[in-house]
Amino acid sequence: MKGKIIINKDLCKGCGFCITACPRELIVFDRAVNAMAIHPAAQSDTGKCNGCGLCAIVCPDIAIEVWREAKQMHGSTGSPSRAKSRGNYGTKKS
Ligand code: SF4
Ligand code: SF4
DSSP states (O other), X not given: OOEEEEEOTTTOOOOOHHHHHOTTOOEEEOSSOOTTSOOOEEESOTTSOOOOOHHHHXXXXXXXXXXXXXXXXXXXXXOOEEEESTTOOSXXXX
């Protein structure tokens, strides 16, 4: 399954929980600082995310949004499923 995350860098306090949680080691600290002068989390490789959502689940500041590519069935086009905040996966469509 393919996934994608969006990190709201200005909400990030740099705790690093998401970096530890990602099983694919796809999250690092950004070189640039955010509005709080903190090096926020950033995704290092956008092509390898599986949309597992662990990074969003552990984020205490709800700074990470997870998107999963929907399965396509019998010629239907499908659309991305959105898992916004703390592991509420796959029910809301964009
Ligand atoms: S959704 Fe899963 S694989 Fe993707 S960045 Fe977050 S923890 Fe890593
Ligand atoms: S868990 Fe949330 S607040 Fe902590 S580094 Fe990751 S995005 Fe930032």
